[in-house]
Amino acid sequence: MTLPVIDPWFARRRVDDRITLLWEPHVDRLVQCNIWHVRGRDRDLLVDTGLGIASLRSAATDLFDNRLLAVATHFHYDHTGSLHEFDQRAIHRAEAAVIAEEGGIGGGLVVADIPDDVRDAIVTGGYPLDDDLLVSAVPDAGYDPSTYTVPPTAPTIVLDEGDVIDLGDSAFEVLHLPGHSPGSIGLWEASTATLFSGDALYDGPLLDEVPGADIEAYITTMERLRDLPAGVVHAGHDPSFGRERLVELTTAYLDMRKPGHGNVAALSSAAGSAFPEPK
Secondary structure (H helix, E strand, O other), X not given: OXXXXXOOOOEEEEOOOOEEEEEOOOEOHHHOOOEEEEOOOOOEEEXXXXXXXXXXXXXXXXXXXXXXXXXXXXXXXXXXXXXXXXXXXXXXXHHHXXXXXXOOEOOOOEHHHOOHHHHHHHHHHOOOOOOOEOEOOEOOOOOOHHHOOOOOOOOOEEEOOOOEEEOOOOEEEEEEOOOOOOOOEEEEEOOOOEEEEEOOOOOOOOOOOOOOOOHHHHHHHHHHHHHOOOOEEEEOOOOOEEHHHHHHHHHHHHHHHOXXXXXXXXXXXXXXXXXXXXX
8 A cells, every 4th residue: 555645744733832742643642642832931841752654853853943842641652752852851760771772662554563452452542443554644755654662761860759850941841640540641831821731631542451551550549630720631643622621521431430430421421422632
């Protein structure tokens, strides 16, 4: 199958005077990571780095003109693909050794190559995987999706709960939010009630049965997030949302997963049936 060549590979949208959203439009929603660039006075913050199919650093040189810290909210490959391109790289302590030794965790771009247990968990979780590939285009004519890998890269900074990422005129507190993965984190700015939640919470079907996930830990994370006074949540996938939706999503998960409450349909209903491209 010959795939169309798309250049530029990344799309972007300016959210406000300091936040820009980048994403890869021609990849399956399962792995279409939201990449967040936050402008700071003394340095900038990059939250997640996408798949690494094309160079993120080269595609956004106009944005990356300041000192920059690239933070991976967790070690799955759709969030760490271009992490190696940046001089300053951070991830939670629980996943630091894994990305240093293995690169991004989770799979590739060929659906048939995804391990059976992972594929089953993804489909059961709400992602049908009907196509042969997780991409509908390529960044250049010579690109072969079957050769996709994420290079191992050692973090230069290891993050823990309560650490603060200071940008000079703003600061984000690291929240350890395990469940989706052992080292999943969020970045919380109390002064603006802004949360970058990674895959701990987004407005779509949540994957809590993939390898490395922990439902009991996820329950604790959801209880914590439900009580967080966030005004806006910029998530790892799908559109951003506000406080009301945060409460709906976390409550639906708790109703589904806490013993004696709810079912899978409750979460699917809360997440909705349509997932628009970020705008």
